[in-house]
Amino acid sequence: MLKEFPLGREIDRPSAESAIESFREKLSAQQLLLKEKKLPVILLIEGWGASGKGSLIGRLIRYLDPRFYTVCTRSVPSDEELRKPFLWHYFTKIPQAGKIVLFDSGWMEETVRSVESKELKKRELTERLDGIRIFERQLVENGYLVIKLFLHISREEQKKRLEALEEDKNTDWRVTKNDWQQNKHYDKQLKRFDKYLEATSVPWAPWHILDATNRKEAELAAFRIVTESIDRALERRPGSTPLPKTEQFPLVQMPLLSKVSLDKTVRSDEEYRTQLKSAQKRLRELHNMLYRKKIPLIIVYEGWDAAGKGGNIKRLASALDPRGAEVHPIAAPESFELSRHYLWRFWTRLPKTGHVAIFDRSWYGRVMVERLEGLCSEADWKRAYHEMNEFEHELVRWGAIVIKFWIHIDPDTQLERFQERQNTPEKRWKITDEDWRNREKWPQYEKAVNEMLRKTSTQFAPWYIVESKDKRYARLKALNTVIQAIETRIRDDEK
Amino acid sequence: MLKEFPLGREIDRPSAESAIESFREKLSAQQLLLKEKKLPVILLIEGWGASGKGSLIGRLIRYLDPRFYTVCTRSVPSDEELRKPFLWHYFTKIPQAGKIVLFDSGWMEETVRSVESKELKKRELTERLDGIRIFERQLVENGYLVIKLFLHISREEQKKRLEALEEDKNTDWRVTKNDWQQNKHYDKQLKRFDKYLEATSVPWAPWHILDATNRKEAELAAFRIVTESIDRALERRPGSTPLPKTEQFPLVQMPLLSKVSLDKTVRSDEEYRTQLKSAQKRLRELHNMLYRKKIPLIIVYEGWDAAGKGGNIKRLASALDPRGAEVHPIAAPESFELSRHYLWRFWTRLPKTGHVAIFDRSWYGRVMVERLEGLCSEADWKRAYHEMNEFEHELVRWGAIVIKFWIHIDPDTQLERFQERQNTPEKRWKITDEDWRNREKWPQYEKAVNEMLRKTSTQFAPWYIVESKDKRYARLKALNTVIQAIETRIRDDEK
Numbered sequence: 001m002l003k004e005f006p007l008g009r010e011i012d013r014p015s016a017e018s019a020i021e022s023f024r025e026k027l028s029a030q031q032l033l034l035k036e037k038k039l040p041v042i043l044l045i046e047g048w049g050a051s052g053k054g055s056l057i058g059r060l061i062r063y064l065d066p067r068f069y070t071v072c073t074r075s076v077p078s079d080e081e082l083r084k085p086f087l088w089h090y091f092t093k094i095p096q097a098g099k100i101v102l103f104d105s106g107w108m109e110e111t112v113r114s115v116e117s118k119e120l121k122k123r124e125l126t127e128r129l130d131g132i133r134i135f136e137r138q139l140v141e142n143g144y145l146v147i148k149l150f151l152h153i154s155r156e157e158q159k160k161r162l163e164a165l166e167e168d169k170n171t172d173w174r175v176t177k178n179d180w181q182q183n184k185h186y187d188k189q190l191k192r193f194d195k196y197l198e199a200t201s202v203p204w205a206p207w208h209i210l211d212a213t214n215r216k217e218a219e220l221a222a223f224r225i226v227t228e229s230i231d232r233a234l235e236r237r238p239g240s241t242p243l244p245k246t247e248q249f250p251l252v253q254m255p256l257l258s259k260v261s262l263d264k265t266v267r268s269d270e271e272y273r274t275q276l277k278s279a280q281k282r283l284r285e286l287h288n289m290l291y292r293k294k295i296p297l298i299i300v301y302e303g304w305d306a307a308g309k310g311g312n313i314k315r316l317a318s319a320l321d322p323r324g325a326e327v328h329p330i331a332a333p334e335s336f337e338l339s340r341h342y343l344w345r346f347w348t349r350l351p352k353t354g355h356v357a358i359f360d361r362s363w364y365g366r367v368m369v370e371r372l373e374g375l376c377s378e379a380d381w382k383r384a385y386h387e388m389n390e391f392e393h394e395l396v397r398w399g400a401i402v403i404k405f406w407i408h409i410d411p412d413t414q415l416e417r418f419q420e421r422q423n424t425p426e427k428r429w430k431i432t433d434e435d436w437r438n439r440e441k442w443p444q445y446e447k448a449v450n451e452m453l454r455k456t457s458t459q460f461a462p463w464y465i466v467e468s469k470d471k472r473y474a475r476l477k478a479l480n481t482v483i484q485a486i487e488t489r490i491r492d493d494e495k
Numbered sequence: 496m497l498k499e500f501p502l503g504r505e506i507d508r509p510s511a512e513s514a515i516e517s518f519r520e521k522l523s524a525q526q527l528l529l530k531e532k533k534l535p536v537i538l539l540i541e542g543w544g545a546s547g548k549g550s551l552i553g554r555l556i557r558y559l560d561p562r563f564y565t566v567c568t569r570s571v572p573s574d575e576e577l578r579k580p581f582l583w584h585y586f587t588k589i590p591q592a593g594k595i596v597l598f599d600s601g602w603m604e605e606t607v608r609s610v611e612s613k614e615l616k617k618r619e620l621t622e623r624l625d626g627i628r629i630f631e632r633q634l635v636e637n638g639y640l641v642i643k644l645f646l647h648i649s650r651e652e653q654k655k656r657l658e659a660l661e662e663d664k665n666t667d668w669r670v671t672k673n674d675w676q677q678n679k680h681y682d683k684q685l686k687r688f689d690k691y692l693e694a695t696s697v698p699w700a701p702w703h704i705l706d707a708t709n710r711k712e713a714e715l716a717a718f719r720i721v722t723e724s725i726d727r728a729l730e731r732r733p734g735s736t737p738l739p740k741t742e743q744f745p746l747v748q749m750p751l752l753s754k755v756s757l758d759k760t761v762r763s764d765e766e767y768r769t770q771l772k773s774a775q776k777r778l779r780e781l782h783n784m785l786y787r788k789k790i791p792l793i794i795v796y797e798g799w800d801a802a803g804k805g806g807n808i809k810r811l812a813s814a815l816d817p818r819g820a821e822v823h824p825i826a827a828p829e830s831f832e833l834s835r836h837y838l839w840r841f842w843t844r845l846p847k848t849g850h851v852a853i854f855d856r857s858w859y860g861r862v863m864v865e866r867l868e869g870l871c872s873e874a875d876w877k878r879a880y881h882e883m884n885e886f887e888h889e890l891v892r893w894g895a896i897v898i899k900f901w902i903h904i905d906p907d908t909q910l911e912r913f914q915e916r917q918n919t920p921e922k923r924w925k926i927t928d929e930d931w932r933n934r935e936k937w938p939q940y941e942k943a944v945n946e947m948l949r950k951t952s953t954q955f956a957p958w959y960i961v962e963s964k965d966k967r968y969a970r971l972k973a974l975n976t977v978i979q980a981i982e983t984r985i986r987d988d989e990k
Contacts (some may be wrong), residue, residue, distance in 0.1 A: 029921065032921065032924060035924070036924070054816065054818060057817055057818075058813075058816070058817060061813065061817055062813045063809075063813075064809075065805060065809060066808055066809060066812045066822030066824075066853070066855070067805070067822065067824040067855060070821065071817035071818060071821075073818040073819075076574070078573040078574050078575050079571070079573050079574075080573050080575075102817070104817075104818055170780070170783055173787070285665070288665055292668070310560060310562070313561055314558075314559075314560060314561060317561045318553075318556065318557045318558075321549070321553070322552055322553060322556055322566035322597070322599075323549060323552075323566060323568040323599055324568075326565065326566075327561030327562065329561075329562040334829050334830060334831055335829060336829055358561070360561070360562060426524065426527065429527060429530070429531070
């Protein structure tokens with residue numbers, strides 16, 4: 001895309017100035033429309049070193065209300081960032097509805113740089129690009145506008161600018177060794193950029209290449225693209241047309257809940273205690289190994305109310321070193337969470353490599369409570385199965401072990417436990433009117449859960465149905481499932 | 496405190512076991528009371544290397560519900576952390592009401608280590624300890640329970656444990672060079688610990704020294720202290736007794752708002768444009784210098800509705816490099832913010848060194864809207880003046896420039912602007928029913944603002960009243976005030 005791109009066209013300065021002025025007014029008015037229509041905008045600005053990304057951003061925002069935008073700069077990633085999935089840094093920074101985030105270079109720059117440094121091998125690059133396409137597509141499908149600009153300059157122009165920056169002692173610190181490297185190997189770098197641009201230019205998030213030889217021309221083009229894109233997005237109805245998916249994931253077949261026999265028990269308390277102790281001991285050792293091998297572990301707990309999720313999690317968590325494990329209780333989203341992509345609040349809670357995150361309820365709320373209570377549109381929850389598979393696929397590619405438990409009981413057992421909670425003062429806080437209301441919708445929930453298990457039990461992140469009529473059985477089963485998953489993984493890694 | 500502490504007492508194992516069991520049940524029941532009474536608990540566990548902090552934490556939480564607690568481990572600070580104030584790492588991690596955060600070593604360890612490495616000079620240590628005392632006192636006054644345990648072992652015991660850890664290949668990575676250093680210079684380290692303990696043991700957050708020679712004994716003592724402290728805190732009524740303050744801050748005298756003349760104007764639009772342009776240019780240069788000198792700048796904007804805050808901020812922000820500046824619009828707190836110390840949501844938004852944070856409304860909401868709308872108790876807002884001074888003092892000691900603007904108009908000007916907003920379609924979103932309601936309370940607000948200006952205009956973080964009947968005048972004044980503050984600071988630093 002870059003190779004054939006003509007650079008250095010002449011422009012008419014005064015007419016550019018006045019055009020910019022009118023676009024600026026337009027953008028200023030669009031801010032309020034964004035707010036009103038709750039449209040979030042991501043503006044990614046990439047380009048060559050010294051192509052003027054920073055100063056372009058400065059001009060774009062000059063007349064924006066600072067309450068409506070944020071600028072994110074790509075800086076040297078911290079140790080913590082390096083221990084998170086690649087997209088974590090970007091996903092956690094997406095705007096709320098009605099706001100704009102400008103990325104002063106981002107996932108493109110980081111990717112191309114990793115290719116350059118040979119950190120990313122060929123297969124990894126393919127995966128990376130795939131993840132990026134999914135990231136952008138998910139954003140668009142969830143109502144985000146994604147605008148991507150690439151500032152292009154020639155080798156000679158870049159050299160001239162780097163030299164000028166170096167001559168001024170106020171700006172010399174901005175020129176890095178990397179910039180000069182880029183200039184020296186300009187042609188190679190151009191090929192890398194091109195390959196990236198081609199791989200990620202899609203109709204719903206196309207690349208716009210800007211001739212940045214002349215700053216005014218680049219500014220004018222940027223204003224035009226941004227305002228036009230916003231106009232189009234304001235007209236578009238979000239989620240109206242599902243976008244093409246890239247991949248089908250291999251599924252594990254799951255039984256219908258009604259076919260699951262709940263009569264599994266542990267023979268005696270003594271047997272339970274002995275087995276619990278030895279499983280916890282084994283898990284403690286394995287946590288140590290995960291830590292040393294820097295493998296992250298993500299465990300999802302879903303299940304019926306009163307199925308025994310809490311007690312089950314407790315047995316698992318207490319076997320882990322608390323310095324490297326965290327339980328995330330997931331309640332109804334707060335408004336700052338609701339105003340972003342629904343997976344945002346889970347991305348922000350991902351563990352570091354070597355750590356364990358246990359989700360006490362999870363993103364699967366989308367296809368259960370949010371679906372049944374009408375908290376999202378039908379298109380939203382229907383799309384979510386694949387989105388969640390993609391999300392977990394990304395986590396697994398990053399290196400995580402992902403395990404999902406459905407803690408299962410039957411309606412009679414639930415009724416017994418509800419009544420017991422009601423009658424026991426220390427347990428009464430655990431039972432609310434909502435629990436009774438949910439109980440009435442058991443058949444609808446069962447249908448939704450069956451659909452969820454069927455559609456999201458992938459081979460890389462399968463569901464495990466944990467029979468929990470006997471809670472002791474359920475605890476041992478969950479512990480042993482986790483132990484087995486870790487052992488299998490460690491064995492596979494050593495092959 | 497440590498020197499005279501007797502170590503190595505014999506205990507009766509079976510009776511310790513049964514006592515621990517009953518404390519454990521008590522703690523388990525207390526969780527629900529914490530939740531019910533919305534009491535947040537901070538449990539700081541410090542001590543010698545290999546004294547068993549981690550395993551003690553493991554035992555304390557074994558029967559706690561993972562939804563109620565988090566464990567924070569002190570790890571090597573990231574670059575980002577190093578560019579924040581010392582207490583940032585801890586303040587941002589305080590629990591929500593009803594929850595427990597266990598710190599696996601924290602601000603004590605970090606401080607003593609900085610003394611050891613000679614990073615902290617004598618005067619800096621004094622300031623550091625002062626900041627820590629304020630931190631803990633503010634937490635307690637705002638309803639937190641702060642429990643501090645120190646695990647003490649002898650030099651010989653430590654040596655024995657380090658050797659044992661090193662012998663096992665599963666644990667050898669836990670022993671650091673630092674641990675052996677500590678053991679080698681045990682006596683010196685003991686003195687440093689002692690000094691810290693003495694300086695920070697206060698009745699509302701006392702230190703508890705535990706003999707950790709015998710793990711069971713330490714566990715028993717920890718359980719006893721934790722459960723007893725929680726019992727006492729549950730009985731205590733928060734904020735009922737103000738705690739002794741350490742310091743009075745030098746104030747700048749402020750005029751009453753009614754004495755401020757609002758007839759200041761800029762002669763012509765042309766003069767405004769010229770001056771604006773040159774001030775923005777100067778500020779841009781200065782931002783560069785702040786960045787290079789790593790000086791953080793914090794600017795607070797408060798003012799009457801329709802006083803022109805937004806436009807004023809825009810002129811300031813657009814002169815800054817957006818990669819190093821952020822505007823934080825402060826709205827009513829969301830529930831995850833309300834359930835923490837009211838300064839938490841500002842601590843989490845502090846800039847890095849060399850960066851600028853502009854607060855569009857701020858912590859001063861406490862003594863204005865929260866006071867007048869009864870959103871906090873009288874004791875809360877009365878205490879807040881000093882707390883906010885302490886907060887800003889800490890920021891200044893860290894190295895920040897703190898500037899606070901009161902954007903001022905009179906009631907007639909406000910009425911005119913409200914009417915104009917009402918009558919201009921593009922501006923109508925800016926005016927709400929609440930604005931009209933607030934307007935009716937002008938006299939009460941004026942009284943509150945006068946009190947705020949009088950009590951919180953410290954010499955290190957003064958208020959500036961910005962006359963904004965002529966918005967152009969106000970913009971230039973704010974810009975020039977910021978410029979002057981930066982220039983003064985840079986000059987002082989160079990002396």
